[in-house]
Amino acid sequence: MADRVPAIGVLALQGDVEEHLVALRRAGAQAHAVKQRDQLDELDGLVIPGGESTTVMKLLQRFGLASPIVERVRAGLPLWGTCMGMIVASHDVADLKQPTLDVLDVTVRRNAFGRQNESAEVDLNVPAIGAKPFAAVFIRAPWVERVGPGVELLASREGHGVMVRQGNVLATSFHPELGGDTRIHEYFLSIVREALRIGKRSTAA
Ligand code: GLN
Numbered sequence: 338m339a340d341r342v343p344a345i346g347v348l349a350l351q352g353d354v355e356e357h358l359v360a361l362r363r364a365g366a367q368a369h370a371v372k373q374r375d376q377l378d379e380l381d382g383l384v385i386p387g388g389e390s391t392t393v394m395k396l397l398q399r400f401g402l403a404s405p406i407v408e409r410v411r412a413g414l415p416l417w418g419t420c421m422g423m424i425v426a427s428h429d430v431a432d433l434k435q436p437t438l439d440v441l442d443v444t445v446r447r448n449a450f451g452r453q454n455e456s457a458e459v460d461l462n463v464p465a466i467g468a469k470p471f472a473a474v475f476i477r478a479p480w481v482e483r484v485g486p487g488v489e490l491l492a493s494r495e496g497h498g499v500m501v502r503q504g505n506v507l508a509t510s511f512h513p514e515l516g517g518d519t520r521i522h523e524y525f526l527s528i529v530r531e532a533l534r535i536g537k538r539s540t541a542a
Pocket of ligand 1: 420
């Protein structure tokens with residue numbers, strides 16, 4: 338039987354939700370905006386988009402979404418954080434006592450590329466998605482300062498990590514939903530399909 342079309346939720350408390358929904362559909366998924374806890378059970382993967390990390394973390398706690406997301410991600414639900422989403426997923430934030438979900442063993446630095454570089458489009462080498470460089474849009478982006486064991490560094494800009502993966506958790510400092518290239522959305526869907534296959538195997542065993 339053909340694999341089913343994965344259902345991906347985009348956290349819609351704040352930030353650039355619509356662009357991710359469009360890109361995920363173009364990459365071959367069903368995609369829905371997610372605001373409520375009960376919607377989490379219908380998902381094969383979750384995206385936390387760009388926005389403002391302190392605001393979104395407060396909203397996640399206020400709406401009772403933080404713990405259910407952490408539980409599901411620790412149990413294997415694929416998660417992809419872009420920009421603010423990378424910050425929210427991280428273990429901690431350099432020089433700030435900012436709460437995070439702590440599902441990705443990295444330390445990030447917020448707004449790390451400096452004022453003159455606040456927004457930039459950079460041709461990034463991302464071997465995991467092929468040889469052609471990816472035109473990556475950075476907007477007041479974080480970088481990765483520390484990676485824990487088991488975290489793969491998938492791309493760097495100016496010597497700083499900007500795309501990492503730890504098993505079912507993917508994070509990018511930049512915004513792959515802006516611009517027409519859906520290769521990173523397709524890469525995330527490959528993680529989701531892998532998780533679905535593993536899930537099927539364990540329920541069949
Ligand atoms: N600067 C934002 C933060 O630190 C992230 C920016 C973004 O998501 N585009 O939360």
